[in-house]
Amino acid sequence: MRITKQRAAENRSRVVAAAAELFREKGFGGIGVAGLMHAAGLTHGGFYNHFKSKDDLEAAACEEVFRQGTSVIGAVAAPEKAADRADALAAYRRRYLSRRSRDATGASCPMVAFGADVSRQAEPVRQAYAKGLRAYLDLFARALRSGDGDAQPTPEQRRRAIAALATLAGALSLARSVAKADPHLSEEILTSALAELEGAAPEGGGERPTAPA
């Protein structure tokens, strides 16, 4: 039952998409080859027509997830005017630290979904992850540059981008880890981190709300 080359490529994409969702939701070890193929509407035997191994798919899924992530943050970094970027960034923070985003584990950002596991995976997965994170951080730093022109972010802006990303990812991870067992604490974590980031005015022009008057 040979099928069209185009159809085969679509099938491969569906497997990668299913993996991108299910690996984030259940972890790399929490879903098997058979389950992934089934989620893509196929049987498990054909898996090795598309991928060298499960590791290979993990790397492909990692790339796919970062591709989505960089697309989102790319839109935040894109506006010409600094004020527009600041607005986009503020909206991004609020979305990132929302209950909706906390509970959408299958659509999560890769840093939170894969963070603890990626260093335990095979080398191609780690390479794909590192490459994705570099791209993501470069864009995030660009989103923080303060001028209206095309200037690259300063080292100071890059430093703050890294710290802000650590706070975002750390807070989402903490909030998610206690979401079921202590919803109140989970909420407190989200709102506290958000308040800190708003107060710290990552766009470089604002001031802390609690700063001495």
Add this chain to the structure above:
Amino acid sequence: MRITKQRAAENRSRVVAAAAELFREKGFGGIGVAGLMHAAGLTHGGFYNHFKSKDDLEAAACEEVFRQGTSVIGAVAAPEKAADRADALAAYRRRYLSRRSRDATGASCPMVAFGADVSRQAEPVRQAYAKGLRAYLDLFARALRSGDGDAQPTPEQRRRAIAALATLAGALSLARSVAKADPHLSEEILTSALAELEGAAPEGGGERPTAPA
């Protein structure tokens, strides 16, 4: 070959200690019952004399790891004088965001080691984790209170404690995830987060190094 009750209790402790280390290093799914028992110098058959299930040991290991963590942060929160706490906190941050701590995966803080996985584990594990995190956060907020007396931390100090913890855990997690594939980026993440936290002066009395003069 029945053994002393005291010896049996010591054996149980050794299994929990091995699990606390190996679960952090390899993840809950990365080490099996047989491997854990072997690491404690026993054979796997006796496992169920001490624990109801692997889940049960996971919860016990989680408690153990938080017991260690709260002991460390408790020492930071303990000093009577605010300046002593500030010094202890600064030392804690530098230790937490060091290469040594990044590479010591088996001795890691539970937020980074278990963060992504804990919400996928059985309920007792999530309960143990949530209880541990509450205790840890309470102490961390106490470490940030600014007065010399016995005063509880203010809501503002608690908020900043949560945000600082998110930054610490997020940065360590990011740094660890790219440690092998991109050591330079890993280092940059550690130093950037540390600089941001030093600048933000979490003890409440300092000022940002980049604040307008």
Add this chain to the structure above:
DNA sequence: TGTACATCAGTGAACGCGCGTTCACTGATGTAC
């Protein structure tokens, strides 16, 4: 204190199960003429 026996922590073989991977097979697609 000494004796007799029940208890139970530890052992290692065995279980059923799900995993990643391999394989012979199918039959529509792609291609050579």
Add this chain to the structure above:
DNA sequence: TGTACATCAGTGAACGCGCGTTCACTGATGTAC
């Protein structure tokens, strides 16, 4: 354009393996007298 055949994506059974868990057994410990 039509025909003949090689290709190869997909199927489902089968593989070896490691996992969590169970079990009959051992023998020193703990206890009742």
